Amino acid sequence: MMQTKAENIVWHAAKVTRQQRTEIFGTAPCVVWLTGLSGCGKSTIAVKLEQQLLAHGHPAYVLDGDNLRHGLNRDLSFSAADRSENIRRVGEVAKLLSDAGFIAIVSLISPYKKDRGTARQLLGPEEFIEVFVDAPLEICRQRDPKGLYKKADAAIAAGKPMMMTGVDAPYEPPEAPELHLATDRQSVEQCVQQILDYLWQHRRLLPPKKDQ
Amino acid sequence: MMQTKAENIVWHAAKVTRQQRTEIFGTAPCVVWLTGLSGCGKSTIAVKLEQQLLAHGHPAYVLDGDNLRHGLNRDLSFSAADRSENIRRVGEVAKLLSDAGFIAIVSLISPYKKDRGTARQLLGPEEFIEVFVDAPLEICRQRDPKGLYKKADAAIAAGKPMMMTGVDAPYEPPEAPELHLATDRQSVEQCVQQILDYLWQHRRLLPPKKDQ
Numbered sequence: 001m002m003q004t005k006a007e008n009i010v011w012h013a014a015k016v017t018r019q020q021r022t023e024i025f026g027t028a029p030c031v032v033w034l035t036g037l038s039g040c041g042k043s044t045i046a047v048k049l050e051q052q053l054l055a056h057g058h059p060a061y062v063l064d065g066d067n068l069r070h071g072l073n074r075d076l077s078f079s080a081a082d083r084s085e086n087i088r089r090v091g092e093v094a095k096l097l098s099d100a101g102f103i104a105i106v107s108l109i110s111p112y113k114k115d116r117g118t119a120r121q122l123l124g125p126e127e128f129i130e131v132f133v134d135a136p137l138e139i140c141r142q143r144d145p146k147g148l149y150k151k152a153d154a155a156i157a158a159g160k161p162m163m164m165t166g167v168d169a170p171y172e173p174p175e176a177p178e179l180h181l182a183t184d185r186q187s188v189e190q191c192v193q194q195i196l197d198y199l200w201q202h203r204r205l206l207p208p209k210k211d212q
Numbered sequence: 213m214m215q216t217k218a219e220n221i222v223w224h225a226a227k228v229t230r231q232q233r234t235e236i237f238g239t240a241p242c243v244v245w246l247t248g249l250s251g252c253g254k255s256t257i258a259v260k261l262e263q264q265l266l267a268h269g270h271p272a273y274v275l276d277g278d279n280l281r282h283g284l285n286r287d288l289s290f291s292a293a294d295r296s297e298n299i300r301r302v303g304e305v306a307k308l309l310s311d312a313g314f315i316a317i318v319s320l321i322s323p324y325k326k327d328r329g330t331a332r333q334l335l336g337p338e339e340f341i342e343v344f345v346d347a348p349l350e351i352c353r354q355r356d357p358k359g360l361y362k363k364a365d366a367a368i369a370a371g372k373p374m375m376m377t378g379v380d381a382p383y384e385p386p387e388a389p390e391l392h393l394a395t396d397r398q399s400v401e402q403c404v405q406q407i408l409d410y411l412w413q414h415r416r417l418l419p420p421k422k423d424q
Contacts, residue, residue: 015259015260015262015263016262016263016266020266021266024266024269025271047227048227050227050228051227051228054228054232054233054236057236059237059271059312059313061308061311061312061313063308071304071307071308072301072304072305072308089284089301092283092284093284093305093308095283096273096275096283096284096305096309097308097309097312099273100271100273100309100312100314101271101273102312
């Protein structure tokens with residue numbers, strides 16, 4: 001049993017098993033973890049993947065790093081410690097969603113191997129699907145959908161550190177991701193299809209039951 | 213827009229709307245928030261309610277205060293400040309689950325009106341269903357399913373504070389809960405049925421679509 005700070009906690013078994021949820025939803029729950037630089041295409045892919053899965057009746061939900069910072073992680077900054085805590089909480093929520101029967105789609109820069117490793121360990125080998133959403137920094141800078149690179153450059157020129165991944169903070173690419181998408185050479189649709197193919201091949205998506 | 217500690221956060225609209233999720237799942241998402249003393253029957257009711265909802269195809273998931281303390285809230289103690297933070301995070305996760313299309317069933321002592329009020333505000337009036345799971349303290353003490361009252365009595369007799377709700381920490385009962393269940397006079401099945409009736413009457417559960 002994992003270590004907790006508070007004592008006197010008793011674990012209540014949820015009566016509905018994971019297997020039962022898988023049968024009810026036609027979906028073997030898992031976490032699709034999209035990692036990559038700002039501007040690499042994570043959010044766009046996440047939202048399209050969610051759409052596709054739901055359109056076929058598979059419960060799916062995007063956990064977006066930025067969105068979560070408006071709610072659950074509102075108390076966290078971009079310091080190294082707070083980034084780790086941010087990723088820890090996102091991992092825990094993704095685990096809850098997968099316990100609930102969902103495919104949780106995480107869209108999060110998550111620059112450090114160590115933090116992604118922690119999430120992988122939390123979820124287990126079959127249920128953690130790491131997807132490296134890869135585009136050269138130069139391309140991400142050109143896209144700059146949120147204007148963050150421009151902002152970071154200006155701040156750094158003025159002598160103010162930004163802790164922006166790829167600019168003045170490191171990005172550690174995954175060494176053995178389950179999927180590696182090159183968004184400078186593949187369309188969004190192709191990338192989403194690659195993820196769907198992976199999910200089918202690894203039996204995370206089950207064919208609909210025949211009418212009885 | 214809510215205040216966040218970190219700057220440079222852009223909100224990504226999830227493309228699948230709440231209304232679309234409601235149609236896909238046949239369920240208008242909401243949060244059933246069970247509050248009451250330790251031993252009042254919250255967890256038992258929560259688990260049975262989850263079972264019943266899933267058996268009829270409505271996505272549901274129990275967020276149990278104790279279980280969450282093994283994961284997301286592992287860093288929190290039972291101090292007043294940490295209890296508030298615990299409830300804040302549970303509220304945020306319940307909101308995420310309802311955004312995802314679920315009926316989130318929260319089972320949490322949540323002794324303070326103020327904290328429950330915060331959760332209510334976060335979820336909105338139609339989507340927060342406060343259920344007061346009520347049994348006299350004397351009955352809860354007799355049941356003592358986790359042996360916590362006994363433990364608290366012994367600790368307090370030895371001069372050590374326990375911050376146990378109903379013993380040496382207060383419980384503020386809801387003044388206007390959506391439902392008030394008397395578990396010393398009603399069976400578990402009757403309590404669960406009352407919640408299901410409420411959900412039907414308030415159109416949180418939609419009848420299955422006719423085959424086309």
